[in-house]
Every structure is written in C-alpha cells, then in structure tokens.
Amino acid sequence: MSNLISYKRLIDLKYFQHLFSPISSFRDYHSKQGVFGFKPKIHSPLSNNAVFDESSTSVSRNQNPNLLRLVEAYRRHGHLKAAIDPLNLHEAQNVPELCPSFYGLPDVDHNLNGILNGWETNASTSDVVDQLEKLYCSSTGIEFMHVESIEEREWLVNEYEAINSQEVDPVTKKEIAEAMILSQNFDNFVGAKFPTVKRYGGEGAESCIPFYREIFKLAASFDAHHVFMCMAHRGRLNLLTGMLNCPYELMFSKMKGRNELPVGTKGIGDVLSHLTSVTKLNFDGKTVSVTMLPNPSHLEAANPFTAGRVRAEQQKIQEGDYGTGNMGDRVVCLQVHGDAAVSGQGVVQETLAFSQVPHFNVGGSLHLIVNNQVGYTTPADRGRSSRYCSDVAKSIGVPVIHVNGGDPEAVVRAARLAWNYRKTFQRDIFVDVLCYRRWGHNEMDEPTFTNPVMYSAIHSRSCSIPEAYCQKLVEEGVMDQAANQNLLTNHTNQMSFAFKEADSYSPSATPTYSQTATGDVTSWDTGVNLDVLRWVGARSVHIPSDFSLHPTLKRGHVDARLNKLLAGANLDWSTAESLAIASLLYQGYDCRISGQDVGRGTFSQRHCMLVDQKSNEICIPMNDLGTDGTQGHLEVANSILSEEAVLAFEYGNSIGRPDALCIWEAQFGDFFNGAQIIIDTFVTSGETKWQLQSGLVMILPHGFDGAGPEHSTCRIERFLQLTDSREDVADCDDINMQVVNPTTPAQMFHLLRRQLIRPYRKPLIVAGPKLLLRFPAAVSSLQDLAPGTSFKSVLDDNLESPANVRRVVFVSGKHYYALNQQRQEKGVKDVAIIRLEELCPFPALEVQKLVTKYSNAKEFIWSQEEPRNGGAWNFVEPRFRNVVGINLRYSGRPVLAAPAVGVSAIHKVEAANLMKDIFSS
Ligand SMILES: Cc1ncc(C[n+]2csc(CCOP(=O)(O)OP(=O)(O)O)c2C)c(N)n1
Ligand SMILES: [Mg+2]
Known part of the structure; x- marks a missing residue:
C-alpha cells in the first residue's frame, strides 16, 4: 500500500481504529492473557494521543496531493542525496523524485498544514524544497518509510523534523567539543607513549563520543538506572577512559603488558581492546550506571550476550514483562557495531530476529554503527551487497538514521531521536555514523596499500573533526581558545601522572559470584523431601478446571505422571526434570528454559507449557505450585530457530541471574555447532578471561539410534576437548565446565538441582537423552530423589559376585542399556558394565575404587557407540592410563568422516558388532 493511499484512508475513522487494534492479532503467541515473562501489548503507545488531527490535517493533505507526494519523496528518498560522508568520496546522486517538476508542481504558495511539520502557514514550492533539503539532505539522512506502522512513521516525521529544526544549546555544544578533543588528546598521548600498541583509536570517529554522552545523559534524565553496552575495538579505549571512569593507570598498566586482574586471581585476563568497566555517571544530579x-x-x-544480560536485569527489577512499566525504561541495551562487521556477521540478523519475540524482547536496543567506511582493508562495495551497512535493520522494519560524523551536532540530534523512538515504541533503532579511520586497521598498519584514494582524502584534510568543531565554536563565541588549551594541558598532565603510576598500579578485584570452586571434589545433597516432591509433581500437571486439555496429553502426560508419583516408581525423564525444576521453584528460585520448541519438547516429552485446545491460551502449571506467592517462576522461552544468538542470550542471562536456573536445549545435539563461537569464547572461557561465573545448562540430545550423520551426536568429544581437565592428575571441582552423560532420570534431577545448590557456578554440558526419554529401563523411583541422595559421577554395576568378573567395560550414556540388555540375553555373569555419568571433571577416584573392587578382572575396555574419532574415547584413554593406572582396550565403531552412517542396514550391523566385540569372546 502506498503512503498516499494510506493517508487517504485515514479519513475513514474505522480504518484508523483497525490500525490501532491490539497488536496481539498479528503476533499472539497463543496467549492473550500473557504468561510469566510475556505480557501481550494491547494498546499501541500513542493510541491516546492525537497523532493525526483528522479534520484539518487530512483535508489539506488531500487537497494538495502533489505537494504531499513531493514531501513524502523527501522523507523516503532524501537520504540518497544527503551529505552524510565526511570524506565526500561519492558523487552526489541525482534523485528525480525530489524535483517539484516530477509532480508537475509550479512554484506557487501552498497550505502546509499537516504536510510539513511546524509550517502551518502558506509557503511557496521553492521555500518548501529549501526546507526539505535542509531537513532530509544535509548532514542527516533518515530511512523510515519501511517502518510498518503508520503511527510510528507519523511520529518519526514529527519528531525528526522537530529535533532537526532545533539549535543545539551552547552548553551542550561545549560539552561535545570537550569530549571530542579529549578523545583526540588521549589518542595522541597513547600514540606517543606506546607507538607499537594496537589501540584501534577513535581518530576520525570522535563524534561517536558525544553520541554516547547524549545517550547516558538521556538515560539519567529519564530515570533509567542502568545501560548495558557492548562494542568492538574501535574507539573503545577512548570511551572507557574518557567517559566510563576506567582509570588511566589501569589502561596504561595493561598497555605495558601487565595483568588487569588482581594478584592471586585465577584467570588469564584478556587483551587490551576487551577491557571492561562498570561505573556510575552523574548528570545534573541524576545518576545512571553504565556497564x-x-x-x-x-x-x-x-x-545477543548483551541483550540476555539486559533481560536478566529487567527480570531482577521486575520491569515490563516481569512487572510494571515498559521493557527498557529502566534497563537499556546499547549495541555498538563496526560497518563491516554489522553487514557481514549473521549473528546480527539473528539478534534482530528475536528483538521483538516474547521472552527475548528487551524493549528495543539502541544501535550505533561506527561506520568508518572500511573493514580492515575492505571497502564498502566489497564488504556488502546492500547500499548501507545498516540494511539488516530493514528486516525488522525499524528506522535508521545515517549521519555525517563530521557534524557532531547532527550526531547528537540523531542520538536524541533514537532515544525517543526506542523509549516510545520499545523497538530497536540504528544510528549509522559515517566517519573515517585516521590510520590503518591498527595504528601500525599501512592503509594506502589497498585504499589509496580514501586515504588521500583522509591525509589531505586540513584538520581533524574535533579541531574543526572547536574552531567553529570559537568563531561562534561558545568556546574560548585559551580555556580549551588549558583543558588539554590538564588532561595531558593527568595522563602523564597515570603513566608513571601505572607501574605500581594494582587492579581491584572483579566481583565474582558468591564463592569460587575449590580444589576439592565435592558432593551435594540435592535430595528433596518426598512430600514436597509429590506435591510439586502433582502441581506440575495441575491445570485450571476450565482449561481444555488435549485428550492424549490428559492420558499420556497428566494421568501418567500422577500415577507414577502415586506409585513412587517408574519416574520417567520428563517427570524427573519437572521435579527438579518445580522443587527449585518451590524453594523460591527462578528458572528459565530456552530453545527451539522447548515448551512441548522436541520429542514431545516435556509439556511444561500446555495449550488450551479451544482458545490457544497457554498454561504453565509449574507457575502455580499453590504456595501463596512464595515460589519462583518458570519462564518458558520457545526460541526462534537460532543457536548462536539464542545461546549467547542465555549465557548473558545466566551471568545476570546466577541465582536462577538457566537452561538452553538444542533441538538435536549437533545443532549446537551453529553456536560454536559462543561456546568457545563465552561458555568455556568467560570465567578465566573475565571472572564471570555462569551456571548455564546446555542440554544436547545425543545418541546413536540410526538417525544418520546429523541428529546422532552432540559431539561430546569437542566439549571434552574444550575443558581444562588435566590428563596427568585428578580433576577437582574447579574446572571450566562440567560435561555429563547421565543415564537415569534421577541423575538428571540431581544435576539440575546441583547447579543452584552449590555456592559457585559452572556451565553444565549435558549429553541429553532421546531414546531414554521413554525407555522402560531408564526410570527412577521417588526414593532416588529423597533427602540424602545426590548425583553420582560413576554408576557401578550390581553383579552378585564381583570377584568373578574377568572383564570390566567402562561406558558412558545410553550405550549402557544396549550392553546390559545383551548381557542379560546371553546370561553373561562375568562382565561388569560401569557407567561414567560425569566425564569432566574426570571421576578418577571413583574409577580407581572400582578397579580395585574388580581385582580379578583381566581386561578393561572402553566401549562406545560413537566412532573412534568421536565420543569420549580420546578423553578418557589418557586419564585411565595416567591417573587411574590402567590401559583400556577400545571397543567401538571405527573412525568415520561423519559422526554416523546414513544407511540403517549398516547402522544395525555396526550396532551388532559392538555387542559381539564385548560378549563373543
Ligand atoms: C568474526 C571475526 N572475523 C574476523 C575478524 C578480524 N577482524 C578484526 S577487525 C576486522 C575489521 C572490522 O571492520 P569494521 O567492522 O568495519 O570495524 P572497524 O575496524 O573498521 O572499526 C576484522 C575483519 C574478527 N575480529 N572477527
Ligand atoms: Mg569499519
């Protein structure tokens, strides 16, 4: 629908009301009432305000459609002509739609009421064009006509035109100039003192500093109490020291190669350009925390990590979907991007894709692109297929403001518009600041090898952006040259002092969660009173009387669970998992389970979220345990089909809510590898690099059942390789993450509870069940969950005569059941099968005890269903040899290029061979 038609339709009030009808009709997520962590948005934010003056606005618009078309053309296409490149490298584009003659408009007077903001009287066509050129084709170009909602577009027109018609006040101008000149001074100082350090300076992009300042200032003035931000290297050090109170002593100490962590901290630290800060900023008596x-x-x-961290904070203070107000009013997400990265990295799209999705929405993120028009050596036309680096924003229909970084006041106006938009609509918005990069990718890199024309423009500039702006303010009488010089001298003195102090600087401790794991191996009583378990178990399937439950679920899920609880036996996997979660909720802990289709469960096993068969309403029974409000809450976050962004979001959430159980489940185990970056750089190493403890649980359905190359394995070998378990001495609790392959529901129950009961946090990687979810032998009793019980890292066999055992088979995961079944069928009595339920930390002590127990055994075997180059073999073998002191024989599939074969007949032969190897000799 063209805008013209849409405006005409506005005369019809019925159509107008239809536009503002509940958004839930478009995105109803099954629930009109909402569930924990999601409140349906019933009214659009402005529905009570008169965005349109129905009578006069529409009449004048309809009386002068050609003028409206011209104005609309500027709003739609003005950015194509805007002077947004400070290097002026591109020829100005001729845009025919911006000529009055295109619409047959003579230069006559028009009534502008309702057509151009702030112009209520008459004006000539040429005056209108002048005004439109100023608004839409000077230092700022805005793209917003792709925004779906007419209400938002109207708002953007009004707000943009109003903000861009205002003068920036002298106080702000001075603050802009000072912030930029100090940033430049920092770069000059570091350049002189540390000529070989890669600082990825802010030179050429200094006008981003006033952007940050304006956002922090607005956050404080609007009573937002926390801004969480992420950014890459460019200008990061300038921001950290110049505005975020990162001590110069720390910065220079790090540049001198010293550790940013206090002496005695167990950790490896991170590189200079990843330094962080947590600080409070004060503006006009109001404060805001910035992390x-x-x-x-x-x-x-x-x-996505930042978005998850933000959402955790929002839950902590019960904002928006968790309580009152709008998401993002008090906790704000700010993401800073580079131009090449934002166009090339798929995770950007994934993160935007969930930005408005229930349980992932943070009330909109503010995005700044530090667009220096080059990525390493790659210029824009090689770095993307789209016109703008920000074009991914259009996939979610949010506005983009392109602004010339050479005009810092325009950057500040863009920040204001972005803030107001996000605050009003709780949606993302992008500010694309076009700037330049003074040096090569880092300061020692030679940029003219690859971009001579761009760098000839950069090198021939008569002065920098901060200098040009200060000069302008001096001419305007806003700034005093001498005072400016004074400011610089003081700043340089401050940095010189810090430079000397840096050698003796001792960094302060980074806060860690409660306690850190020790060098011990501990066991935790994670059992629960049986009456409590019966109660919460029954409540986990208790639904309101007027809820229309699917008959199959009534029988197979609700009644079946109640019967098992009554009998206290045959508890299946899903019941044990529910009991773990529900008992934690009962104790007041919150839980969040996220991933694709987790509410029902990929294998239709979980059903912690039930859907009314008549109304589509959702019921999450575990959120009503009948405890009079003392219980915690379960957030069921059925996610978009992403692994990387969603896992990062959950990791961020787990960092922000160490007091809550946070579970991410992959649809099938192997799909985790879409999130490998997050696993390598956050989950496995976040604690050692940044002292962040995460108790994130990753459930990865695993097991060879003939499903083929994919869907068979969670590549447990890769997780084991990523641990810092040692193969020469026994492991302890203080390991970077735990990797388990539990074989009974009770074990899963204890593992989940252990995550919260312990006073420290470690990521838990679970090779999760598929077949075992409903396997008759893989069941537990209530007694297995009783007080005094705990997770067992090794499960011994229960043979009557251990002394008769001649062969001990060590195994991990569901393969145990196949071996056991075969043993029973063959009546074998002298083969013991021992399950390693926890692979990392490697349970050397328990294994050693069992080796002693089966002292007459002649052979120790590792049997696995995975190919030899997969599974746990390469991990356990040296540990058995070096730590336990026995040599294992390998029994399993031969090496394979893919994890599993795709031909079921071959799979069956292989499976039979595994049994033969153990029991036929
Ligand atoms: C995923 C990934 N791939 C490659 C790199 C190597 N790299 C570091 S900076 C950079 C260029 C980034 O360009 P841009 O996003 O425009 O930021 P700029 O450095 O220009 O500020 C590249 C390719 C990286 N850090 N991360
Ligand atoms: Mg760049």
Missing part, C-alpha cells in the same frame, strides 16, 4: 560488557574478538558475538 561496558566484555566481548571476544569475534565481532558482533557480544550483541
């Missing part, structure tokens, strides 16, 4: 989160070098990976 610069850590990030890995993998560009853009920190975006």
Whole structure:
C-alpha cells in the first residue's frame, strides 16, 4: 500500500481504529492473557494521543496531493542525496523524485498544514524544497518509510523534523567539543607513549563520543538506572577512559603488558581492546550506571550476550514483562557495531530476529554503527551487497538514521531521536555514523596499500573533526581558545601522572559470584523431601478446571505422571526434570528454559507449557505450585530457530541471574555447532578471561539410534576437548565446565538441582537423552530423589559376585542399556558394565575404587557407540592410563568422516558388532 493511499484512508475513522487494534492479532503467541515473562501489548503507545488531527490535517493533505507526494519523496528518498560522508568520496546522486517538476508542481504558495511539520502557514514550492533539503539532505539522512506502522512513521516525521529544526544549546555544544578533543588528546598521548600498541583509536570517529554522552545523559534524565553496552575495538579505549571512569593507570598498566586482574586471581585476563568497566555517571544530579560488557574478538558475538544480560536485569527489577512499566525504561541495551562487521556477521540478523519475540524482547536496543567506511582493508562495495551497512535493520522494519560524523551536532540530534523512538515504541533503532579511520586497521598498519584514494582524502584534510568543531565554536563565541588549551594541558598532565603510576598500579578485584570452586571434589545433597516432591509433581500437571486439555496429553502426560508419583516408581525423564525444576521453584528460585520448541519438547516429552485446545491460551502449571506467592517462576522461552544468538542470550542471562536456573536445549545435539563461537569464547572461557561465573545448562540430545550423520551426536568429544581437565592428575571441582552423560532420570534431577545448590557456578554440558526419554529401563523411583541422595559421577554395576568378573567395560550414556540388555540375553555373569555419568571433571577416584573392587578382572575396555574419532574415547584413554593406572582396550565403531552412517542396514550391523566385540569372546 502506498503512503498516499494510506493517508487517504485515514479519513475513514474505522480504518484508523483497525490500525490501532491490539497488536496481539498479528503476533499472539497463543496467549492473550500473557504468561510469566510475556505480557501481550494491547494498546499501541500513542493510541491516546492525537497523532493525526483528522479534520484539518487530512483535508489539506488531500487537497494538495502533489505537494504531499513531493514531501513524502523527501522523507523516503532524501537520504540518497544527503551529505552524510565526511570524506565526500561519492558523487552526489541525482534523485528525480525530489524535483517539484516530477509532480508537475509550479512554484506557487501552498497550505502546509499537516504536510510539513511546524509550517502551518502558506509557503511557496521553492521555500518548501529549501526546507526539505535542509531537513532530509544535509548532514542527516533518515530511512523510515519501511517502518510498518503508520503511527510510528507519523511520529518519526514529527519528531525528526522537530529535533532537526532545533539549535543545539551552547552548553551542550561545549560539552561535545570537550569530549571530542579529549578523545583526540588521549589518542595522541597513547600514540606517543606506546607507538607499537594496537589501540584501534577513535581518530576520525570522535563524534561517536558525544553520541554516547547524549545517550547516558538521556538515560539519567529519564530515570533509567542502568545501560548495558557492548562494542568492538574501535574507539573503545577512548570511551572507557574518557567517559566510563576506567582509570588511566589501569589502561596504561595493561598497555605495558601487565595483568588487569588482581594478584592471586585465577584467570588469564584478556587483551587490551576487551577491557571492561562498570561505573556510575552523574548528570545534573541524576545518576545512571553504565556497564561496558566484555566481548571476544569475534565481532558482533557480544550483541545477543548483551541483550540476555539486559533481560536478566529487567527480570531482577521486575520491569515490563516481569512487572510494571515498559521493557527498557529502566534497563537499556546499547549495541555498538563496526560497518563491516554489522553487514557481514549473521549473528546480527539473528539478534534482530528475536528483538521483538516474547521472552527475548528487551524493549528495543539502541544501535550505533561506527561506520568508518572500511573493514580492515575492505571497502564498502566489497564488504556488502546492500547500499548501507545498516540494511539488516530493514528486516525488522525499524528506522535508521545515517549521519555525517563530521557534524557532531547532527550526531547528537540523531542520538536524541533514537532515544525517543526506542523509549516510545520499545523497538530497536540504528544510528549509522559515517566517519573515517585516521590510520590503518591498527595504528601500525599501512592503509594506502589497498585504499589509496580514501586515504588521500583522509591525509589531505586540513584538520581533524574535533579541531574543526572547536574552531567553529570559537568563531561562534561558545568556546574560548585559551580555556580549551588549558583543558588539554590538564588532561595531558593527568595522563602523564597515570603513566608513571601505572607501574605500581594494582587492579581491584572483579566481583565474582558468591564463592569460587575449590580444589576439592565435592558432593551435594540435592535430595528433596518426598512430600514436597509429590506435591510439586502433582502441581506440575495441575491445570485450571476450565482449561481444555488435549485428550492424549490428559492420558499420556497428566494421568501418567500422577500415577507414577502415586506409585513412587517408574519416574520417567520428563517427570524427573519437572521435579527438579518445580522443587527449585518451590524453594523460591527462578528458572528459565530456552530453545527451539522447548515448551512441548522436541520429542514431545516435556509439556511444561500446555495449550488450551479451544482458545490457544497457554498454561504453565509449574507457575502455580499453590504456595501463596512464595515460589519462583518458570519462564518458558520457545526460541526462534537460532543457536548462536539464542545461546549467547542465555549465557548473558545466566551471568545476570546466577541465582536462577538457566537452561538452553538444542533441538538435536549437533545443532549446537551453529553456536560454536559462543561456546568457545563465552561458555568455556568467560570465567578465566573475565571472572564471570555462569551456571548455564546446555542440554544436547545425543545418541546413536540410526538417525544418520546429523541428529546422532552432540559431539561430546569437542566439549571434552574444550575443558581444562588435566590428563596427568585428578580433576577437582574447579574446572571450566562440567560435561555429563547421565543415564537415569534421577541423575538428571540431581544435576539440575546441583547447579543452584552449590555456592559457585559452572556451565553444565549435558549429553541429553532421546531414546531414554521413554525407555522402560531408564526410570527412577521417588526414593532416588529423597533427602540424602545426590548425583553420582560413576554408576557401578550390581553383579552378585564381583570377584568373578574377568572383564570390566567402562561406558558412558545410553550405550549402557544396549550392553546390559545383551548381557542379560546371553546370561553373561562375568562382565561388569560401569557407567561414567560425569566425564569432566574426570571421576578418577571413583574409577580407581572400582578397579580395585574388580581385582580379578583381566581386561578393561572402553566401549562406545560413537566412532573412534568421536565420543569420549580420546578423553578418557589418557586419564585411565595416567591417573587411574590402567590401559583400556577400545571397543567401538571405527573412525568415520561423519559422526554416523546414513544407511540403517549398516547402522544395525555396526550396532551388532559392538555387542559381539564385548560378549563373543
Ligand atoms: C568474526 C571475526 N572475523 C574476523 C575478524 C578480524 N577482524 C578484526 S577487525 C576486522 C575489521 C572490522 O571492520 P569494521 O567492522 O568495519 O570495524 P572497524 O575496524 O573498521 O572499526 C576484522 C575483519 C574478527 N575480529 N572477527
Ligand atoms: Mg569499519
């Protein structure tokens, strides 16, 4: 629908009301009432305001359609002509739609009421064009006509035209100039003192500093109490020291190669350009906390992590979907991107894709693109297929403001518009600041090898952006040259002092969660009173009387669970998982389970979220345990089909809510590898690099059942390789993450509870069940969950005569059941099968005890269903040899290029061979 038609339709009030009808009709997520962590948005934010003056506005619009078309053309296409490149490298584009003659408009007077903001009287066509050129084709170009909602577009027109018609006040001008000149001074100082340090300076992009300042200032003035931000390397050090109170002593100490962590801290630290800060800023008596989160070098990976961290904070203070007000009013997400990275990295799209999705929405993120028009050596036309580096924003229909970084006041206006838009609509918005990069990718890199024309423009500039702006303010009488010089001298003195102090600087401790794991191996009583378990178990399937439950679920889920609880036996996997979660909720802990289709469960096993068969309403029974409000809450976050961004979001959430159980489940185990970046750079190494403890649980359905190369394995070998378990001495609790392959529901129950009961946090990687979810032998009793019970890292066999055992088979995961079944069928009595339920930390002590127990055994075997180059073999073999002191024989599939064969007949032969190897000799 063209805008013209849409405006005409506005005369019809019925159509108008239809536009503002509940958004839930478009995105109803099954629930009109909402569930924990999601409140349906019933009214659009402005529905009570008169955005349109129905009578006069529409009449004048309809009386002068050609003028409206011209004005609309500027709003739609003005950015194509805007002077947004400070290097002026591109020829101005001729845009025919911006000529009055295109619409047959003579230069006559028009009534502008309702057509051009702030112009209520008559004006000539040429006056209108002048005004439109100023608004839409000077230092700022805005793209917003792709925004779906007419209400938002109207708002944007009004707000943009109003903000861009205002003069920036002299106080702000001075603050802009000072912030930029100090940033430049920092770069000059560091350049002189540390000529070989890669600082990825802010030179050429200094006008981003006033952007940050304006956002922090607005946050404080609107009573937002926390901004969480992520950014890559460019200008990061300038922001950290110049505005975020990162001590110069710390910065220079790090530049001198010293550790940013206090002496005695167990950790490896991170590189200079990943330094972080947590600080409070004060503006006009109002404060706001700003946290610069850590990030890995993998560009853009920190975006979803930041969003998850923000959402955790929002839950903590019960904002928006968790309580009152709008999401994002008090906790704000700011993401800073580079131009090449934002166009190239898929995680950007994934993160935007969930930005408006229930349980992932943070009330909109503010995005700044530090667009220096080059990525390493790659210029824009090689770095993307789209016109703008920000074009991914259009996939979610949010506005983009392109602004010339050479005009810092325009950048500040863009910041204001972005803030107001996000605050009003709780949606993302992008500000694309076009600037330049003074040096090569880093300060020692030679940029003219590859971009001579761009760098000839950069080198021939008569002065820098901060200098040009200060000069302008001096001419305007806003700034005093001498005072400016004074400011610089003081700043340089301050940095010189810090430079000397840096050698003796001792960094302060980074807060860690409660306690850190020790060098012990501990066991935790994670059992629960049986009456409590019966109660919460029954409530986990208790639904309101007027709820229309699917008959199959009534029988197979609700009644079946109640019967099992009554009998206290045959508890299946899903019941044990529910009991773990529900008992934690009962104790007041919150839980969040996220991933694709987790509410029902990929294998239709979980059903912690039930859907009314008549109304589509959702019921999450575990959120009503009948405890009079003392219980915690379960958030069921059925996610978009992403692994990387969603896992990073959950990791961020787990960092922000160490007091809550946070579970991410992959649809099938192997799909985790879409999130490998997050696993490598956050999950496995976040604690050692940044001292962040995460108790995130990753459930990865695993097991060879003939499903083929994919869907068979969670590549447990890769997780084991990523641990810092040692193969020469026994492991302890203080390991970077735990990797388990539990075989009974009770074991899963204890593992989940252990995550919260312990006073420290470690990520838990679970090779999760598929077949075992409903396997008759893989069941537990209530007694297995009783007080005094706990997770067992090794499960011994229960043979009557251990002394008769001649062969001990060590195994991990569901393969145990196949071996056991075969043993029973063959009546074998002298083969013991021992399950390693926890692979990392490697349970050397328990294994050693069992080796002693089966002292007459002649052979120790490792049997696995995975190919030899997969599974746990390469991990356990040296540990058995070096730590336990026995040599294992390998029994399993031969090496394979893919994890599993795709031909079921071959799979069956292989499976039979595994049994033969153990029991036929
Ligand atoms: C995922 C990933 N791939 C490659 C790199 C190597 N790298 C570091 S910076 C950079 C260029 C980034 O360009 P841009 O996003 O425009 O930021 P700029 O350096 O220009 O500020 C590249 C390719 C990286 N850090 N991360
Ligand atoms: Mg760049």
